Every structure is written in C-alpha cells, then in structure tokens.
Amino acid sequence: MPNHSIDILQYILVRRAHGPSWSSDASQLAFVADTSGLDQAWLLDMQIREQRQFTHFSERVGLVAWSPCDQQLIVTVDVGGNEHDQLSLVQFPSGEVRALTSLPGVIHHFGAWSPDGQSICYSSNQRHQAFFDVWIMDITTGETRCVLEQDASLMPVAWSPDGNMLLVTRLNTELDQDLLLVPLNGAPPRLLTFHEGEATYEYPTFAPDSQSLYVLTNYQREFMAPVRLDLSSATLPQTHTPLTLLADTAWDAEAGIAMSPDGKMLAWAINENGCSRLVFYDTESTQELPAPALPPGVVEGLQWSPQTDEVAFSFNSTRFNGNIWTASPAQAQQATGVPMEIEQSSLVEPELIHYPTFDGRQIPAYFYRPQQTNRANASGQLPVIIFVHGGPESQFRPLYAAPWMPPLQYYLHRGFAVLAPNVRGSRGYGKTYVHLDDVERRPDSVADLKAAVAWLVEHGKADPKRIGIMGRSYGGYMVLAAITSYPDLWAAAVDMVGIANFVSFLEKTGPWRRAWREAEYGSLAHHRNILEQISPIHAVDRITAPLMVLHGANDSRVPINEAEHIVAALRARHVPVHYLRFEDEGHFMLRHTTQTTAYPAIGDWFEQYMP
Numbered sequence: 001m002p003n004h005s006i007d008i009l010q011y012i013l014v015r016r017a018h019g020p021s022w023s024s025d026a027s028q029l030a031f032v033a034d035t036s037g038l039d040q041a042w043l044l045d046m047q048i049r050e051q052r053q054f055t056h057f058s059e060r061v062g063l064v065a066w067s068p069c070d071q072q073l074i075v076t077v078d079v080g081g082n083e084h085d086q087l088s089l090v091q092f093p094s095g096e097v098r099a100l101t102s103l104p105g106v107i108h109h110f111g112a113w114s115p116d117g118q119s120i121c122y123s124s125n126q127r128h129q130a131f132f133d134v135w136i137m138d139i140t141t142g143e144t145r146c147v148l149e150q151d152a153s154l155m156p157v158a159w160s161p162d163g164n165m166l167l168v169t170r171l172n173t174e175l176d177q178d179l180l181l182v183p184l185n186g187a188p189p190r191l192l193t194f195h196e197g198e199a200t201y202e203y204p205t206f207a208p209d210s211q212s213l214y215v216l217t218n219y220q221r222e223f224m225a226p227v228r229l230d231l232s233s234a235t236l237p238q239t240h241t242p243l244t245l246l247a248d249t250a251w252d253a254e255a256g257i258a259m260s261p262d263g264k265m266l267a268w269a270i271n272e273n274g275c276s277r278l279v280f281y282d283t284e285s286t287q288e289l290p291a292p293a294l295p296p297g298v299v300e301g302l303q304w305s306p307q308t309d310e311v312a313f314s315f316n317s318t319r320f321n322g323n324i325w326t327a328s329p330a331q332a333q334q335a336t337g338v339p340m341e342i343e344q345s346s347l348v349e350p351e352l353i354h355y356p357t358f359d360g361r362q363i364p365a366y367f368y369r370p371q372q373t374n375r376a377n378a379s380g381q382l383p384v385i386i387f388v389h390g391g392p393e394s395q396f397r398p399l400y401a402a403p404w405m406p407p408l409q410y411y412l413h414r415g416f417a418v419l420a421p422n423v424r425g426s427r428g429y430g431k432t433y434v435h436l437d438d439v440e441r442r443p444d445s446v447a448d449l450k451a452a453v454a455w456l457v458e459h460g461k462a463d464p465k466r467i468g469i470m471g472r473s474y475g476g477y478m479v480l481a482a483i484t485s486y487p488d489l490w491a492a493a494v495d496m497v498g499i500a501n502f503v504s505f506l507e508k509t510g511p512w513r514r515a516w517r518e519a520e521y522g523s524l525a526h527h528r529n530i531l532e533q534i535s536p537i538h539a540v541d542r543i544t545a546p547l548m549v550l551h552g553a554n555d556s557r558v559p560i561n562e563a564e565h566i567v568a569a570l571r572a573r574h575v576p577v578h579y580l581r582f583e584d585e586g587h588f589m590l591r592h593t594t595q596t597t598a599y600p601a602i603g604d605w606f607e608q609y610m611p
C-alpha cells in the first residue's frame, strides 16, 4: 500500500509561478509563486539567474507589475481568499511596502502604470458594490481622481505611450465586451467597438505611436484572432473602428498580444485543442516568423522584454510545473526554477479523445490511464473519476498544476483513471459551442456527462460500478446535476465550491458578478422557473451517490450557503455525506495547508466507495 500522506506532499509541492513582469532595464523579472505555501512576489535576477522571494505578506499576492521607469512595483493582496484586492507599492531592492488602498470591503483591479511612472490606473467598486469605475492615482502624493464612471464593470487595460489616453474594457458579460478610449483631458470617452452580437477584446496593446492598437478579438468571427485597430481615422457614430486581421485562425488566439518596444514584432499563442502554440509575427512584412515548439501545455501572460528580443510567459504542462519561460523566434527556455519534486516520468500524459453524444456531436475530452493498473477488476476495467471543469465558459487543459485544481496526477497515482471532458458550453471551441448550454439548454451539457460514461463503458475503460464524478464551482453544480439527473451512473461524487440552487446563488453572489452570471444561467427576473427546474437542491430525493462537499467560508463567487444547504438536505435523508468547511479560504482554496487536508480526503472518499 502506498503511503498517501507522504505522496500528497510531493504532489502539493509541485509549485507554480505565473504573471511575469519585467523591470524597465530588463535586469529583473518579477513573478508570483507559491513556493513558500502561499502566492508571493518573487524576483529573478536575469544576470546571475538567481531567484528570491521579494514579499512576505501573510496573505496571498495576486499580481506584480514593475514601474516602467523606477525601482518599484505594484502588488495586489486580498484577505483569506476573498478576492477583495488592495493595492500596495513595494520598493526595490529594500522590499519596503506602502499600502496605496486600504478599503477592505472594496475590490480593486490594477490596470497599468503611466508611461512616466508617476501614476497608476485601476478600477474599484467603491461607489457601488455592483459597478467598477476607473481611477487614476498619483503614487507620490496618493491623490486620486475618477476618470470614468458608468453603471458597468470597467477595467482599465492600457495607458497610451503618449500618456494622454487610457484604454478601458467594459465587461458586458463573460462573453461580450467593449473597448473605450478615455482621453485624460476630460473629453468624453470614445467607444471603439460598436458591435451587434457578441464580441470579446482581450489584451489590447497600443502601438508605440499611440495611433493604433493590437488586440485579440472574435468580433464577427467564431474564434479569437489578432487584429489591428486604426485609431487615427475618424469613426462614424455606431460603427466599429476600422480593423485589419493579422492572421486567420481556426482556433482561439490567447495569452496576450505582446509587442516589441520598437513595434516591429508581436507574439501571441494559439489554443489548439487545449494546448498552446507560440506565434511570432513581423509587423512590417505582415508575416508569421518561425517560433520554437513547446511541449504540450499552456502559455499565459506574454510580456515582451523592454530591452531584448524575447518574451516572458508562464508555461504549465502535464510534465512541467508552472514556471516562467522566455522565448525568441529562435528558442524557448525555462527561466525560473520553481521546484517540482515529482519524477517527470511518473506523471501521466493524457490522450485526447472525442466521444459521441445524444445529438450526434463529438465531445472533446482528455483521458488519463494510471501507470499502475492494480485496481483494475478481473476484466481489466478501472475505477474512473470524471472531472468536470467550471465556468462553464472555461476549458479543461492538460496542465499539471493549476493552483485551484485538484491534483489529478495524485488520483492517478492512487490507481484511478481520469476523464476530463469539455462538454458543450466550454470555451476554446468557438462561439457556437460555448452557447450550446445556455439557460434552458443546460440539461444538454449534463447529458454530455451521461454520454461520457457510455463511452468509458463501451470502450472497456471503466468498471461501470466504479465511476465517480468530481468538479469545482460551476463544475460542482455539474456534479450535483449529474447525480440528480442520472443517479444510477455514479458510485461516488465530490462537489467543491459548487452551486446547489441557482436562485439563492444569484441572490447571494457578489452583486458585481450577478449580471455576468445571469447572461449564462438565466435571470432571476425572467427565468426563475428554469432556474428552479435545473437546481439540484429541488431534486435531492433522487441522490443515491455518497457525496463529499468542500467549501471555503470566504467564497465571494459561490457563497458557502450553497454547500450548507445540500449537506443539510442529504443528512436529513441519511445519504452518506462528508463535509469539509475551510474558514480561511475563498473560492480557490489556495493554501497548501488546506490542500494537504482536502485532496487526500477526496482520494479516501473515492477509494471507500469505489474500492
């Protein structure tokens, strides 16, 4: 028998670095890493290639952003995982910290530094809990001024190189956005992206002359593609800013659109079936350049060096824990050495499969077969855990250590196979696919889970009596929907931070999030009947699968009463239920101490009911 308490430490000790930010002279690369057990700011000295922890907060750091001129950085920190980020300024090299905001009830989203390093822009919901306005702060005097106030979710994303304008994203829903150009001389903001239907605009970046910008968008397209928006031509009211497509894409472009300081090169990535391919692009010849190949994995946060011809990004794959890498058109290399203590060869690479579902569609999924098959039955069939991602507008991707994800490799090590489907409604497969589960069509995505079981059994991959299901957040809802809709399929289930009742969830989730979620799930005003019909809390009588429930008390996305209600309902009906409540955690359950408790307990639960 393996000793699980030792094993889990190895799996949790697969640390992750993300969010690279260059100092202006490119001598230092800042990033966020959880090497110490909690995300903190770290620095990599690019000359001597040594990394060191730079901040030592007792709470989690969200992001780091170097000033474009000076030896100082912005960091964001929340409390107990509540996602109410506050902004602080940290001096280099002393590490001295000055709080720039201290409003614990208010959420701050850092936007950008001004090009002269004197000011920052950010948005906050200080005026009204549900709305984010755009602010500028002089970091020397601490003086603030609101530069854009709307009853909307506004996020500043870039400061023009000439210092005169901000670029602001307005989040209409999770899948629809606008870009606004905000002159800092008090003139009215200009809507750049008048559009009908849905469009998102991600990672907008100004060209050096402030006359055009580059952005990834799915405006009038199925997939995200890199485009240039020409700001110099006058735009008629109710028209979209003229746009040039840089490269046609059959998959989503992602991870940023990083620009070299002279504006001659761009870099982005393409998400091909969940794996990132790096792209370099020459803006003069308008041609793609050769790019180094990466192992199958995920690229995030592309940042061009202010001094050299290389980009920094975080890279995370099945066999490489999250680290910061750098790449030029000639080569890619790992830059940080955030440790991974597991032998690479013991990590299982998944197989990409597609299975048919009720309406003839093919559902993409990753199947992981454990190296040790000692838990197979006499027919060679394995116990299988189906892992359902959240969102639902998220995507399961083959990475090792997303910090919020249960460590699938650990369950493989304990002898379970894992199937991770991207059921209808997932991101990454185009605009049409992502809407196939909207509002009244939600049960169709649950039927895709039934089809997953059929595929596993038909292909001899699973012992039909030992199929379990686990998911987080919206994926936790999918678990509850699966065990109420198809109770006979499941031997055991695990719901982490899931929704049990869409009505109480929408009433109690942070008011800033309600409108985004209503676009996906249906609204309290217009779809109450549907919301009630699809809510597992009203079908608890159908549950027979033993259920484990885990939740963080400070979760501002899915309030903890969702867990408390389902647990109480099952206890009243004597269905086996095991509840773990974490007091100093929010939605993401990021503390290593939490993870070393939660993840072995999940393994034990599946082992108990799927022996």
Ligand SMILES: CSCC[C@H](NC=O)C(=O)N[C@@H](CC(C)C)C(=O)N[C@@H](Cc1ccccc1)C(=O)O
Pocket: 174, 389, 390, 391, 392, 393, 394, 404, 472, 473, 474, 475, 499, 513, 516, 517, 557, 558, 587
């Ligand atoms: C990136 S996809 C959807 C994000 C969505 N945003 C706003 O509400 C979200 O947070 N969805 C939640 C459920 C919702 C609050 C009811 C969710 O399912 N979260 C998942 C996926 C996720 C992973 C990482 C960052 C954001 C979302 C989860 O926490 O595992």
